[in-house]
Amino acid sequence: MNKMDSSTLLEEMGGMDVESIAESICRHHLSNLGRDYGRSDRFSLYQSLAYSLRDRLVGNWIKTQRSYYNQRAKSVYYLSLEFLQGKSLTSNALSLGIAKECSEALEKFGCSLEEVESAEADAGLGNGGLGRLASCFLDSMASLGIPGYGYGIRYEYGIFKQAIENGEQVEQPDDWLHSGNPWEFRRRGFMFTVRLYGREEQYTHDDGSVRHRWADTAKVMALPVDMLIPGYRNGNVINMRLWEAQTSSRFNLGLFNSGDYIRSMEDAVRTETISKVLYPNDSLSKGRELRLVQQYFFVSATIQDMMRRFKKLKLDFSELPNRAVVHLNETHPAIAIPELMRLLIDEYMLNWDQAWRICRRTFAYTNHTVMPEALEKWPLEMMRRVLPRHVSIIFEINRRFMEDVKDRFPGDEARLKRMSIIEEGEAPQVRMAWLAVVGSFTVNGVSALHSELIRKTIFQDFAEIYPGRFTSVTNGITPRRWLKQCNGSLSDLITEKIGDSWITDLDRLQELKPLADDHEFQNRWYECRLRQKERLVKYARDDYGLYLPTDWLYDVHVKRIHEYKRQVLNIIHAVTLYCRLKKDPNSVAVPRLKIFAGKAAPGYFLAKRIIRLINSVGAVVNSDPTVNHRLRIAFMPNYRVSQAERIIPATDLSEQISLAGTEASGTGNMKFALNGALTIGTLDGANIEIMEEVGSENMFIFGMDAEEVEARRRNGYDPRRVAAEDAELSEALHYIGDGTFSDGDRELFRPVLDSLFDGGDPYMVLADYRSYVEAQDKVEALWLDRENWLKSSILNTAGSGRFSSDRAIMDYAGSIWGVRPMHS
Helix, strand or coil: CCCHHHHHHHHCCCCHHHHHHHHHHHHHHHHHHCHHHCCCCCCHHHHHHHHHHHHHHHHHHHHCCCEEEEECEEEEECCCCCCCCCHHHHHHHHHHHCHHHHHHHHHCCCCHHHHHHHCCEEEECCHHHHHHHHHHHHHHHHHHHCEEEEEEEECCCCCCCCEECCCEEEEECCCCCCCCCCCEEHHHHEEEEEEEEEEEEECCCCCCCCEEEECCEEEEEEEEEEEEEEEEEEEECEEEEEHHHHHHCCCHHHHCCCCCHHHHHHHHHHHHHHHHHHCCCCCCHHHHHHHHHHHHHHHHHHHHHHHHHHCCCCHHHHHHHHEEEEECCCCCCCHHHHHHHHHHHCCCCCCCHHHHHHHHHCEEEECCCCCCCHEEEEEEEHHHHCHHHHHHHHHHHHHHHHHHHHHHCCCCCHHHHHCCCCCCCCCCCCHHHHHHHHCCCCEEEHHHHHHHHHHCCCHHHHHHCCCCHHECCCCCCCHHHHHHHHHHHHHHHHHHCCCHHHHCCCHHHHHHHHHHCCCCHHHHHHHHHHHHHHHHHHHHHHHHHCCCCCCEEEEEECCCCHHCCCCHHHHHHHHHHHHHHHHCCCCCCEEEEEEECCCCCCCCCHHHHHHHHHHHHHHHHHCCCCCCCCCCEECCCCHHHHHHHHHHHCCCEEEECCCCCCCCCCCCCHHHCCCCCEEEECCCHHHHHHHHHHHHHHEECCCCCCHHHHHHHCCCCHHHHHHCCCCHHHHHHHHCCCCCCCCCCCCCCCCHHHCCCCCCCCCCCCCCCCHHHHHHHHHHHHHCHHHHHHHHHHHHHHCCCCCCCCCCCHHHHHHHCCCCCCCC
C-alpha cells in the first residue's frame, strides 16, 4: 500500500464527529476487547475510547514523522528518568479538539467523560516535579511543532501507592499496568541489545591503531514502547519512547525439562527487574547497582536509536550535532556522554579528538538542584564492575580535562581536586554532575535565582573556566492540562471574556487585569472557585472518606515530603492556631482547612515521621469541638497528577515555603498561581519571578532571602535560642513533644524535635517561624476582605503568562537546541 493509500485509511479510521466516535467505541469493544458493547461498563468504555483516540492520533503521528524525515529536521532527544504523565484520556481528547464530541458519544452509553476517565490509572512513570516538568515539555514541544522525542523507561510499577494506616505512610505496589495500557505501541522491530558487566580488552586494529573493545558482557534486550503525545489542535503528534527490559533468552528449556522450573526462568526475572520499578530502594548496595543499571539501560538504547535515525541520512559523523541534540534532564542520563564516545570510537572507529568534538556539541544539561549532597555520584568500584569500558573513557575524559585545568591554573592543586570527575578518597566516586558539565555545550539552571546560585556555589570552578556555558531557562507548565483541563469552570469564564487564544499564548491572560476590580466578574470568579471546592469535597468523600468543609480558606501544602520543603513549619503553625483556639475559641477569625499531600521516600525515616506528625495533629484538631469550628487538617493519600488536578483548582492559599536557596524552581507554585491561588512563600526558586509578575502585594512573602540565610549560618545559628525567645513557638514545640498529639507518647516525635535542636535545624524552620506566622496573620486579614482577596486571585492568574512551558521550550529551542518549529 503506498503512502497516499495508508493516509486515506488512517483518515477513514479517524472521523471526528459524534457518530464516528460512537462507532469506534463499538468497534473496539468487539475487535480489541472481545465484548458486547451493549454490556459496556466504565472500564470497557475507557479502553474503547482510548483505542478510538489512538486511531486518530497515529495518523497524525505518521504525518509528523514523515515531515521530520522529509525536511531532514534537527531533532531533540529529551532524556529523563521520569515522565509524570497522569491520565491521558481527557488530555488527548482536548488536544484533538473533540472533548465535547467524546462526551456526547459516551452519553449514548450512559456515562460522562469524567466518569469514564475515572477508570484510567495514572501512568506510574514518574514521582515528582522532575517528571511532571518533562511531561509538560513534551506537551509544549508537540504544540509548538518542535521536532523531538522523549526517552525514558517503561516502569511496570510506579514508585509506590501510598496508603495511610494509623497515621503512617504504608507503601503498596503501584500496579498501574495491571489491566494493560491502550495508549502504547510495542515496537518489536526496533529492539536493541544493551550490554553490561564483562571486561575491557585492548587490541590492534587492521589499520595498525590500538583500539579497545568491551568483551564477555551480559546482554539485555531493550524493547521500545511508544506513547503518543499530541500538540494542541495542530495536527502535530510526537512520541515518548519508553524502554522495557527483556532477556535475550526468556526460557531455559533444558532446566525446565530437568525439573528445575524456577531456575529455568531466572534469567528472564533478573533481566526484567531492570524496568520493574521506578526508583528502587537504594539504601542497599544491590538497590544502588540496579539504579545504575537502569540509567545505563535506557541511555544505551536511546543513543543506539538516535544513531539508527542519523545513519539513515548517510552523512558524515561530524554532522551529528547539526541533526540531533541530546538533552539531559538532570544527571541521571549523564552516562550518555561516555556511551556516545564508546560508540564513536569503538564501533564507528573515529579517533578520540573527532569523537569528543562531536560529543561536546551534542549534549545539553539541565541541573535541578542547589544542594551539593543531592548531586549524583557513583562508587567507582561499582561502576567499574557494571560498565568497565565506560570507566576507562571517563578516566580519559578526566585526564584531558585535568590537563586543561592545569594549563589555566598552574600549581592550584586544590582546584584540581575539587574539579576532578573522579572524587578521590578511601572509596573513590564518579561525579556525574561534573561529567555532565564537562561533556555538554550548555548547562542551565531552572530559575533566575537557581542559575545564579549554581554559578556561585556548586559549579563555581566550572563557571570560571566556561563562563559562556552557563545559562538560565525558568521552568514552565502547560496551560492545557493545568488550567484548560483541570479547571473547566474558570477556563470557560476566561475564554468568555478574552477569547481562547490564551490556551496557546498564555501572555494573553494579562487581558484579565482590567477585570480585577469588576465586582460582577469577581462574583463569577468566586462562583467558579466554589464549584471547584465542591468538586474536591465530593472527591475526598468518595475516594478517601474525608469530610471537608466547603467555603473555608483552603490552605494547601502538596508536594514531596522532605525536610527542605518544610512541612514541619506548616504543621507548627497549625499547632500555634490550636493553642490560640484552646485559650480563646474566637481568637482565629477565619475558618481554615489545611490540606497536605505528598509521598516520602521509603527509606527516609524523618520524612515518614513528619507524615505521622501531620496526621496525629489532624486527628486531635479535627475531633476537638473547641478548635474544629475554625481549624481542620486533612492529609490526602497517594498524591499524584489526577489528585493534583482536583486540589489545585480549589486552593486559596499555596504553601511554597522552602528555605531560600534550596528550591531550584518549583512548578507547583506556577500551577497554583495560574488557577488563582495566592502564594505564601519565601524568596526561593521561581517564587521570586512569580512575585515580579503578579506583584508582591498579591502574595505573602516571608522569611530570609538566600544571602541572609548564608549570613545567619556564618554568624552562628542557635535554634534553641530562637525557640526560647518566642513564646508561641516554644509552646507549639512543647505540645508536639509532650504527648498531646501522640496519646501521651513523648518519644514518637522526638526525632522531629531532635532535627530542629540537636540536628541544628538545617533548613532553619525555627528561624523563619515568626515571619511565617505574621504572614499567615496577614492571610487571615485579607481573606476577611473578600473583594481584595478576589482581586489578588484574578491578578495571580493574569500574571502567570510567563510561566507557560511553551515559553520555556521556545527559550530552549532558540538559545540552546538550535531547532525551529515545524508543522506536519
